[in-house]
Amino acid sequence: MxxxxxxxxxxxxxxxxxxxxxxxxxxxxxxxxxxxxxxxxxxxxxxxxxxxxxxxxxxxxxxxxxxxxxxxxxxxxxxxxxxxxxxxxxxxxxxxxxxxxxxxxxxxxxxxxxxxxxxxxxxxxxxxxxxxxxxxxxxxxxxxxxxxxxxxxxxxxxxxxxxxxxxxxxxxxxxxxxxxxxxxxxxxxxxxxxxxxxxxxxxxxxxxxxxxxxxxxxxxxxxxxxxxxLQATRLLRVRLLTDPPHALEFVRTAPGLGEATVVAVTPHSTTLEMEFNGDDHAAAKILADWITHGAPIAEFSEGGNALEDLFLQLTATENA
Amino acid sequence: MKIALSSPSLNPVLVKELRGRMRGPRAYLFLTGVLVLLGLVSFGLFQLVTPRYGTFNQPNVAAGAMIGQFVFVGLVFLTIVMVCVIAPSLTATAISGEHQRKTFDLLMATPLAPFTILTGKLGAALSYVALILLAALPMMSLAYVFGGVTLSDLVRAFLVMGGFALTYAVIGLFFSALFRRTGIAVGASFVLVAFCLFGTLFVYLVLSVMRGEQPPNWVLALNPFSVLSSALVDGVVTDPNNVFGSSSVTPLLWGLAGGRFDNSQTQQLALWYYALGIYGWLTVFLFALTTQLIKPVQRFRFRPLTWVLLVLLFVGPIVAALFLYTAFGFGGVRAAWRWATTSQQNIVLNSKFTDAWEQNWRVDQVIQKASAPSGSPLAQPISTTDKDGKHALHVWNSDADTAQAFAISQPLQFGLPDGGTVRVRVTMRLGQHRAPACGKQGDTCPLMVKLQYTDASGARREWSQGFYASGEAKAKLGLPPRCQTCPSCKTCPGSKPHIRVTEAKWYTFESQDLFQNNSQQTMPKSLDQLVLKVAGTQYEAQIAEASVIVHEGRPLFEDNKKNRRIDWSLSSLTPWWIWSFINGGRDDIKGGRMWIRQGGIREVVPLLVEPLPPIPQPTAALPPPSAQ
CATH class of the missing domain: 3.40.50.300 (P-loop containing nucleotide triphosphate hydrolases)
Incomplete structure (x- = not known):
């Protein structure tokens, strides 16, 4: 301010x-x-x-x-x-x-x-x-x-x-x-x-x-x-057309990412989320890398709504 | 864009309310309903009463008047009920409605003052009531046509109805702001109005059964019927015993107004005066309270204790007013007001003879005996002297054989409608005189001061005080200590002994309040004349000052009227042992009065007027007499 x-x-x-x-x-x-x-x-x-x-x-x-x-x-x-x-x-x-x-x-x-x-x-x-x-x-x-x-x-x-x-x-x-x-x-x-x-x-x-x-x-x-x-706690969300073990295999290679967690699994795809502390350029580079490695990416986005998460986070702290 | 914050325009709330209220057919349908009702009722009343008094076919002035009065009173009673119900129901929704519609915050967020909002709401409600009253007016003037009703009756009835509309509208407004819910506010207003309309009558009846006699009329002071009746009957019925003779409805009105039927000539204050005071105060008080209630950010918080204090604040002045009225009457309160707003003044002109004395003083030669024939010029002219720094009127008679008497007088013509304290101050120097004391009859003092007045009953009275310098007024000398022959002293209740002053020395006599012990009937209503009577053979009198000092009115708590059954004054209500304590164990003197306890009611006995010690010579010389 x-x-x-x-x-x-x-x-x-x-x-x-x-x-x-x-x-x-x-x-x-x-x-x-x-x-x-x-x-x-x-x-x-x-x-x-x-x-x-x-x-x-x-x-x-x-x-x-x-x-x-x-x-x-x-x-x-x-x-x-x-x-x-x-x-x-x-x-x-x-x-x-x-x-x-x-x-x-x-x-x-x-x-x-x-x-x-x-x-x-x-x-x-x-x-x-x-x-x-x-x-x-x-x-x-x-x-x-x-x-x-x-x-x-x-x-x-x-x-x-x-x-x-x-x-x-x-x-x-x-x-x-x-x-x-x-x-x-x-x-x-x-x-x-x-x-x-x-x-x-x-x-x-x-x-x-x-x-x-x-x-x-x-x-x-x-x-x-x-x-x-919110920068420190940015989330990346990826949906891959593969089963969870393979999916984890793919994403593990990228630099600057935290531990990936499986958020959703369907018969044909797995959705992962991982903490990310780079800027948008870094995110684009990660995506390019994955694609060149042949990852079957169906969706790539910022995980959740950052402000809403903060909101939830803050109010949750208060509730605790 | 620039907004001009100017233009003193109409109250916005009033404009809004009036726009909303008069829109659509509702208001007109209601008004029509009211008129139809009034019309039917007046027709019904007419039908009801006509067979009793005759018909139009046999014109009868008295019958017409009675019919007129009957219809008029019926209509007015119906109208006042409508007013008392409609006025609060219009305002009871004013603030609570804003709360319920959730428009209150929007209204309070404007810079409108609570006063403006309330006057707007009140104005809208009252203008609607005024519309109803105006609509009812032609119906009532129909009764006016029959006779028996004067224009003054009509005006009084409308004033009372308008007053009730205002008060009950303010009560509705107050409840509306207090409860914030329309249902409760309307309900509370109606309960209150119903209590005033019927509850007070019930209380009056119960009280009269319990006491076995008529209760005081102020019990009905809150009742609109009674107040209206008293306004109509006030002045019309002057003789309560003749009340039944005058008309068919007059007894009803008289009874409703709490008038007495028991032949007692008790003077009661007409009811509408009470109502005017109580309702007027209630209106102002509740309105002020409501402005505080609707403030979102309040100056003071409404806790239970606050309400107790507010009730005290409200009841206090009413109790005080009733106390003042009961104890002192209007005259007493008015006198107290006069006492508080005026100060002591000397009503004698040229009292120190500094101007040419002939201008203001008149001389009558009363007696001239012996050597000089009656009607001849004064043996010794009256002149002025300057002696010991005092400018004085000088009267003397050096002739031992000639008795002479002068009356040096000044007309006062000073009205004392509310009573007052009257003191006399005379500064004199008396030389040696031949007749001892005041002579054999006690009426030839060298100087006798007389104040002539007219009392409340119209009788002419006189207060007098004699002064002498030579001789002893002892019984053994055969000389009366006080005047025996002057007519004044026979009528004076406390004839005062003459005062002996030191020969050839200046002496100032200053009386206490001359009339402090007079009853109401003997209190002066006007002070007529001050007379300085100088008499004797071979005497000399110099008078440097003759003043009558008046303080108009009467303080409330110095009241000592003997003919009052109970002395309500604070000092008399104080238990005697408190005075005793204050005065150190003596039943003692307070303000020159001795308080003696006699069987519960205290009599006030005056102290005798004692001569004051001579005042020392003034240091500053008096101004010289003007050259004449």
Whole structure:
């Protein structure tokens, strides 16, 4: 993480206790300006609790939150002018049209009357709901409501977006659209914190990642840093059209590989995995070598998902 | 893109709520239903009551008035029930609905203040209630056509209904924020409203059976029917004994308002004054509490102890107000307010004669005997002197054969509606005089200070105090120690002995509160005139100051009205042994008063006014008299 960038969000020993459950435990979160921060954790890991505390909607049991240099607990209303917050579960009012929905929040943020109308149209355009302007908000599909809610977070042009599982409950196509939207917003220079329990969804687009488990931040940093941590534990996966002994025979020859383990066996093929600490060039060379040696390779890939493995690894450690 | 954070626009919550509420046929269908119900009920009431009072065919003004009142009261009662049910049910869903729809976080993430959110919700609910009330108005003016109902009745009824709508709406809002679940919030509001509507009546009935007499009317202070009745009946019925004669519904209203039927002339505060205080305070208190309740990041945590403290905080002022009212009445509280907000002032103009004394003081020659015929010029004119650094009025008579008396007076015309303390300060120097003490009748003191006033019963009274320098006022000399003949002193309850001052020395008399021991009836309502009576043969009197120092009003806990059955003042409620302890074992003096314990009720006995020691000569010279 580039420490020279100003921090938009900083928490110190942020803790939230619900009766006996410790939802968030001594969390020290640092989000630099302009980051697209992926906040990842399993369901119930404390993501929503953390985001609500960041948004000034929940009082921490102990610890402090600074947003843009201000204590959230002390100036909740100023903070609300700076951030756009989208909860994971939210509802819409009865008897309300799409434009009225945005009009309501625009009024709440005291958007000037003249500006309100054009702003609403712009935002509806941005989230692809321009044709639903006069529809009843309750009649919208889940994905549309999700996008409408995202639009409402932008109504006062906040510099910081707190999006709690914005893609949950969306179909794959809508997820991709949502991802594109987030990238677009990030490109506009906004700092975005987006939470999810699905890591790959975020790993690709986020500049920073924080992994939370049982209320504790178990890993955090820029995506590159986290990837680097993974270099040592990269896995290569090979499927050979032969039986296990022969397969092991083939792969043993290559340099820079650890002990191979058999992961799957079918009547005609064997799948092996082995630790590998070289770069992509080294991997290509190994493959070329094997092919010249006549190995019947049906598949050659990086084993598993690196980030997901890390995720599992980290959370497993915590569970142990 | 730049957003202008300006434009003081409408409350966004109000706009949203109104848009949602009035959309679709629901609101109009409901309103129609209300109107149909009101129409049917008023028709039913009309049908019910007409056979008793006659029909339109035989026009009868009195009958028309009774029908009008009956229909009006019926409609108003129905409307107030609707208002009391609809208002809280509209607001009980306001905050809990946001929680249940999961829109609360979205709302709280906006920079709207809790106050704005609540006023928006409240405004939307109340405007709907106002719509219902407005819709009911024509129906009630139908009753107005029959007569028997005045515009003032209509206005009062609507004020009371509007007040209840506000209070119950705030109660609904409070429960909504407290329970966060619509069902519980609505249920709790309805239970409370049902208690106010019927529970209080039940309590009143149970109490009256148990006590065998009518309970005090404030038991009904929370009941909307009673408050409405009291508002309608207040001022209409001035004579409780004649209540049955006036109309068919008046006894009902009178009874509901907790009015007395037992011929006792007990003056009771009309119920709606209580209701105004209690509900007004409840509304403000709950609204403030609700703004705290909906804050996501709260200033204080709501623990069980917090609730206990809040209840105390709420009940405390009500108890205090009731205590103040019971103990002192409105007059007492008003007097205490006046006491606290005013300070002592001298109401005598030119009291030190520094300006030309003729401007403010009038002289009447009362007696002139012997050598000079009546009506002739003053034997000795009154002048001013400067003596021992004091500027003084100088009156003397060097003629041993001529008796003369002057009344030097100043009209005061100072009203004391709330009572007050009145002290007199006179600085004098009396020379030798021929008649010993104050003469045989005791009325020819060289100087006699009189304060004439009108008391609460309208009688003119006078306080007086005589001063002399020569001679002894001893019984063996046959001289009265106090005035025997002046009419004033016969009416003065505690006629004061004359005060002997040292001859040819300056002396300042400063009285205590002149009326501290007066009953309510004899307390002055206005101070009329201050008179300095100078009289005798061969005398000399110099007066450097004549002041009347008034502090308007009455402090709450110095209250010592004798005619009160129980003295509620803190000092009198304090057990005597505490005073005894404080005063070192003596049943002693507190603030110039002696407290004597007599069979549980303490009488307040004044200390005699003792002359104060002469004050030393002032160091600074008084300003010279203005040249006139």
């Amino acid at each position: 580039n420490m020279n960038q100003p921090l938009v969000i900083e928490t110190r020993n942020l803790t939230k206790k619900y009766k006996k459950t410790l939802a968030v435990d001594q969390l020290n979160l640092r989000v630099p300006q302009g980051a697209l921060y992926g906040f990842i954790g399993r369901n119930g890991a404390g993501k929503t609790t953390t985001l609500r505390m960041l948004a000034g909607l929940l009082e921490p049991t102990s610890g402090q939150v600074w947003v843009a240099g201000e204590r959230v607990e002390q100036h909740p209303r100023q903070i609300h002018r700076l951030i756009g917050y989208m909860p994971d579960f939210f509802g819409v009012y009865d008897d309300m049209r799409v434009w009225e929905y945005l009009d309501f929040y625009a009024r709440c943020h005291k958007v000037a009357t003249a500006r309100r109308r054009t702003l609403i149209d712009e935002l509806l355009e941005l989230v692809n709901l321009a044709d639903k302007r006069d529809a009843n908000v309750q009649a919208l599909s889940r994905g549309m409501q999700q996008r409408l809610c995202l639009a409402h977070t932008l109504i006062h042009e906040p510099q910081l977006l707190l999006l709690d599982e914005p893609a949950s409950g969306l179909d794959p196509r809508a997820r991709i659209e949502m991802r594109e939207l987030l990238k677009e917003l990030a490109a506009m220079g906004k700092t975005i914190i987006v939470s999810s329990h699905i890591l790959p969804e975020l790993a690709e687009m986020c500049t920073h990642i924080g992994i939370v488990e049982r209320g504790k931040l178990v890993a955090s940093g820029s995506t590159a840093e986290i990837r680097q941590q």
